[in-house]
Amino acid sequence: xxxxxxxxxxxxxxxxxxxxxxxxxxxxxxxxxxxxxxxxxxxxxxxxxxxxxxxxxxxxxxxxxxxxxxxxxxxxxxxxxxxxxxxxxxxxxxxxxxxxxxxxxxxxxxxxxxxxxxxxxxxxxxxxxxxxxxxxxxxxxxxxxxxxxxxxxxxxxxx
Numbered sequence: 001x002x003x004x005x006x007x008x009x010x011x012x013x014x015x016x017x018x019x020x021x022x023x024x025x026x027x028x029x030x031x032x033x034x035x036x037x038x039x040x041x042x043x044x045x046x047x048x049x050x051x052x053x054x055x056x057x058x059x060x061x062x063x064x065x066x067x068x069x070x071x072x073x074x075x076x077x078x079x080x081x082x083x084x085x086x087x088x089x090x091x092x093x094x095x096x097x098x099x100x101x102x103x104x105x106x107x108x109x110x111x112x113x114x115x116x117x118x119x120x121x122x123x124x125x126x127x128x129x130x131x132x133x134x135x136x137x138x139x140x141x142x143x144x145x146x147x148x149x150x151x152x153x154x155x156x157x158x159x
Contacts, residue, residue: 022149026142033138037131043087044126047111051075055110055120057102069102073110075117082110086123 055073058081070081102108102122112120 019153023146026146026149029142029145030139033135033142037135037138040087040126040131040134044124044131047087047113047121047124047126050111050121050124051114053110053112055108057104057106057108059104071102071108071110071122073112073120075112078117080112080118080120082118082120084121086121087126 053073053075055071058070058072060068060070068083070083072079072081074080108122110120110122111124112118
């Protein structure tokens with residue numbers, strides 16, 4: 001096989017990969033971003049119907065001396081602990097905001113998943129704007145990748 005035949009075969013493989021593979025990956029990426037965003041929104045909607053109980057704010061100190069805020073609650077006489085403020089954030093990630101909101105010994109409303117009582121939050125709703133921003137930023141990233149692909153295909157064909 002001479003050099004020009006190898007080059008033609010290599011260019012053909014690049015063409016097939018460039019024309020078919022990247023757009024498929026692009027579409028899978030965008031659809032995955034949208035699917036994950038919708039799944040997150042649905043989880044937020046489902047959490048609104050979770051059972052409610054009263055818990056108590058506490059804390060624990062780990063081996064490094066770091067204080068972790070927790071809340072304890074009981075479901076069917078079984079005690080659980082959690083540090084989740086909402087579906088995706090722990091109290092520690094909000095510690096500057098929550099230090100006055102959640103004081104040691106305070107009673108708090110705890111919303112727990114009926115099928116899995118260890119999954120609990122203090123605020124069952126999710127901010128839709130955060131989900132929309134995540135979806136939009138993923139779509140922008142995949143669109144930028146798609147534009148880069150178009151640019152590379154243009155260079156490949158017209159150089």
